[in-house]
Amino acid sequence: MPGEFSFQDVGMCFRMHRERVTTLKEAILGRFRHVRNVDEFWALRGVSFEVRQGESVGLIGHNGSGKSTLLKIAAGVLIPTEGRARVQGRVSPMIELAAGFDPDLTGRDNVFLNGALMGYSRREMAAKFDRIVEFSELSEFIDVPVKNYSSGMYARLGFAIAADVNPEILIIDEVLAVGDERFQAKCMDRIREIRAGGCTIFFVSHDMNAVTQLCERVLVVHHGRVAFDGAPATAVRHYRELQESAAGAQAIGG
Amino acid sequence: MFWTLLNPLLQMAVYTLVFRTIMKVGLPAFPVFLLSGLLPWTFISVSATTSAHALLNNQGLIRKVAVPQAVYPLAVVGSKLVDLLFSLAPLALIAALMGRPPSVAWLALLPALVAAIAFTTGLSLVFSSLMVFFRDTRHLVDILFQVWFYLTPVLYPSSYVDGLPQRWIRSVLALNPASPIVRCFQQAIYEQRLPDVSTLGAALTCGAIALAVGFATFERLQHRHIHYF
Numbered sequence: 272m273p274g275e276f277s278f279q280d281v282g283m284c285f286r287m288h289r290e291r292v293t294t295l296k297e298a299i300l301g302r303f304r305h306v307r308n309v310d311e312f313w314a315l316r317g318v319s320f321e322v323r324q325g326e327s328v329g330l331i332g333h334n335g336s337g338k339s340t341l342l343k344i345a346a347g348v349l350i351p352t353e354g355r356a357r358v359q360g361r362v363s364p365m366i367e368l369a370a371g372f373d374p375d376l377t378g379r380d381n382v383f384l385n386g387a388l389m390g391y392s393r394r395e396m397a398a399k400f401d402r403i404v405e406f407s408e409l410s411e412f413i414d415v416p417v418k419n420y421s422s423g424m425y426a427r428l429g430f431a432i433a434a435d436v437n438p439e440i441l442i443i444d445e446v447l448a449v450g451d452e453r454f455q456a457k458c459m460d461r462i463r464e465i466r467a468g469g470c471t472i473f474f475v476s477h478d479m480n481a482v483t484q485l486c487e488r489v490l491v492v493h494h495g496r497v498a499f500d501g502a503p504a505t506a507v508r509h510y511r512e513l514q515e516s517a518a519g520a521q522a523i524g525g
Numbered sequence: 526m527f528w529t530l531l532n533p534l535l536q537m538a539v540y541t542l543v544f545r546t547i548m549k550v551g552l553p554a555f556p557v558f559l560l561s562g563l564l565p566w567t568f569i570s571v572s573a574t575t576s577a578h579a580l581l582n583n584q585g586l587i588r589k590v591a592v593p594q595a596v597y598p599l600a601v602v603g604s605k606l607v608d609l610l611f612s613l614a615p616l617a618l619i620a621a622l623m624g625r626p627p628s629v630a631w632l633a634l635l636p637a638l639v640a641a642i643a644f645t646t647g648l649s650l651v652f653s654s655l656m657v658f659f660r661d662t663r664h665l666v667d668i669l670f671q672v673w674f675y676l677t678p679v680l681y682p683s684s685y686v687d688g689l690p691q692r693w694i695r696s697v698l699a700l701n702p703a704s705p706i707v708r709c710f711q712q713a714i715y716e717q718r719l720p721d722v723s724t725l726g727a728a729l730t731c732g733a734i735a736l737a738v739g740f741a742t743f744e745r746l747q748h749r750h751i752h753y754f
Contacts, residue, residue, distance in 0.1 A: 286752055294661040347591030350748045362591070371590055388590050 273360030274324035274439040274471040276345060281354035283315040283340050314340040315495045318354070324439075327472035329486035329503060331479070331510050333517065337495040338475050342444050345473060360439030360471075363389065374418035378409055378428055381417055385432045399435050406461070407431035408454075426450050434461050440471045459485070479507050529608045530615055533564060537619075544680060552682060554623040554715070560616045561714035562679040562707045565637070568609040569645045569703060570670040576601035576649035577656045577666050584754040594747045595740075598653040602646050609638075620714060630713045633720050637709035640725075640732035644706055647735030650743040657750045677703045682711075702731035 287310045315337045322328050332338045343349040344356050371388045372381050382403055386396035404410050407427040417425065427450060433441075443462065450458070462485065466472050476482050482489060482503060489506035491499040491513070499509040537560050545555045552558055576598035580587065583597045613634075617627050656662040676698060678686060686698050698704070705727035712720040720728075 295659040295665065296661060298659060343588075348587075348589060349751060371586060388586075388592060 272324050274469070275322065275360070276356070276358040276440065276471070277321040278318050278341075278344070279355045279357075281315060281318045281341075281344060281351045281356050282313060283337075283344060283349060284352040285312045285314055286310070287312050313495055315344075315351075318495075318497055320490060320497060320500060322471060322473065324471055325466075325469045326488060327466050327474065327486045329482040329489040329506070330473065330475045330492060331477070331482060331489060331506065332492035333514060336492045338492050339444065341492060342442055342473070342475060345440075346442050358440065361390070361437070362440045362442060363433050363436050363438030372417050372425070372429070375416055377416055378404075378413040378420070381428070382432055385429075386436070389436050391436065403428075403431045403435050406434070406457075423450050423454075427454060430458055430461075434458075434465065438465075438470060440473065441465055442473045444475045445477065479510075483507060530612055533560065533567060533612050534615060536563060540680065550681070554620075554625055557616075557620045557623050557625050558682065558711065558715045559680070560619065561711045562677075564609055564612055564616060565641050565707050565710045566674065566677060566679050566703070568605050568641060569648070569706070570674065572602045572605040572645045573648040573652055574666050574670055575605070577652040577663060579649070580653045580657050580750060581754070588751060588754065594750065595650060595743055598649040599646065602642065602649050605645075606638075606642060609641075616714065625715065625717055627714075628717045630716075630718050633709065633713040633725070636725060637706065637713065637720065637728065640709065640728035641706050643729075643732030643736040644702065647732075647737070647739030650739035654743050654746045654750065657753050658746075673701075673703065676701055677707055678711075679707060683708060702735070705731060 318337075318341065330338050330341065340349065344351050345358060346362055347358060371385045373384060376384065379400075382400060383393055383396050386399070387393075391399075404413055407424075407430070409424060409428055412420070412424065417428070420428070430450075441462070459481070462472065462474075466485075472485070474482065474485055486503055488501065489499075489503045490497050491506050491510045493513050498513065499506050537556050540559050540563075541556050544550045544559075545552070579597040579601050580594065586592070587594060587597075620626060652662065652666055656666075683704065686695060689695055705724045708724045709720040709728050712718055712724065
């Protein structure tokens with residue numbers, strides 16, 4: 272059913288090259304010198320969970336815990352090293368809002384470019400265009416190349432596009448940090464509206480208030496594993512405990 | 526657009542000056558011969574050398590948006606194909622002015638284009654992927670296409686090669702997969718006849734093999750690209 276997704280024992284391994292071979296010349300010479308020096312780093316390991324259609328799930332964890340890796344797998348950008356990630360339906364990833372922007376094109380052209388990246392034709396985007404511009408409050412600047420935009424304007428346009436493509440799964444990664452308070456509130460309202468429309472939401476944030484307000488279920492990621500999966504309030508408590516114990520361990524170790 | 530059309534015409538003017546006026550290559554309607562081979566060759570070489578950078582230049586997008594990665598090299602091939610199609614117009618004009626107007630044989634350009642596109646796509650996929658793993662691929666590709674240009678009958682007719690006394694040179698040059706593709710264009714445009722079945726067959730075979738190898742390689746390697754950016 273569209274809007275569902277599940278992870279089964281998903282693991283993602285990054286190879287960290289200490290002495291990286293980046294040229295053919297080195298690769299050929301390296302055969303004789305054994306310079307290949309690769310460390311494996313498992314950003315995620317043994318992650319299993321299921322999200323039902325229409326559920327809004329939060330994702331919290333300290334920096335480097337594997338949240339972003341998990342999101343990128345859900346968005347289809349990364350292919351897991353092991354396990355299976357099944358995602359059904361149209362995903363609108365708000366991972367890096369302005370990812371698809373071409374700085375030399377105008378705001379107007381970028382709306383269509385971004386739409387194309389999400390699989391919308393020119394005509395479909397034209398129908399959404401006025402709404403997008405209105406939401407972003409950029410009508411005055413829509414024909415200016417986006418390289419001249421401020422970071423707040425970038426984020427507003429990016430959010431307006433991502434929020435208007437009727438996704439079945441909306442993935443939000445800490446994107447509300449930019450923009451002023453009023454616009455953030457507007458974004459939260461828009462997200463609630465999308466949620467009310469039956470869209471599945473996957474929300475990552477360090478803002479515990481936003482997470483508890485928006486989500487009915489929260490996953491805590493810790494060192495590449497899901498340490499907790501359940502009610503928001505309990506999850507936040509669990510997350511704080513983990514953080515304190517990490518800080519404590521560091522104080523003893525340091 | 527203007528520059529796209531001007532570039533092959535300028536090249537044609539210079540090569541004609543050097544080869545016909547200075548070196549006295551006695552080929553009738555030399556500019557037509559030259560352009561009919563130079564245009565497909567330029568399509569192949571410019572597409573392949575440009576798409577070698579396609580994945581690297583778009584790594585920001587690849588890391589964030591889930592789009593099949595083959596899109597990036599294919600977009601390069603597509604845009605160069607448009608250039609090629611547009612530059613057929615001045616070629617037709619020059620050919621008509623020099624007494625070799627477009628004939629029914631131009632219909633053979635369709636299968637010839639198919640072969641050229643398939644061949645170019647295969648090369649582009651392989652080079653764009655290889656470039657992610659080994660950054661010095663760019664030098665390799667540049668040198669490869671410089672040498673390859675002179676080994677392909679663009680500046681000289683392939684009959685010159687067939688007339689060479691050294692048998693080994695002939696057999697080595699006969700292995701050049703770009704030759705039958707370029708030959709198809711020359712036969713249809715310059716010689717105003719349908720290409721030989723053997724030449725067209727060889728061109729299509731080379732195109733099919735390059736495309737299959739290119740896609741198979743790309744398919745196997747694309748998930749590893751993201752770790753090498």
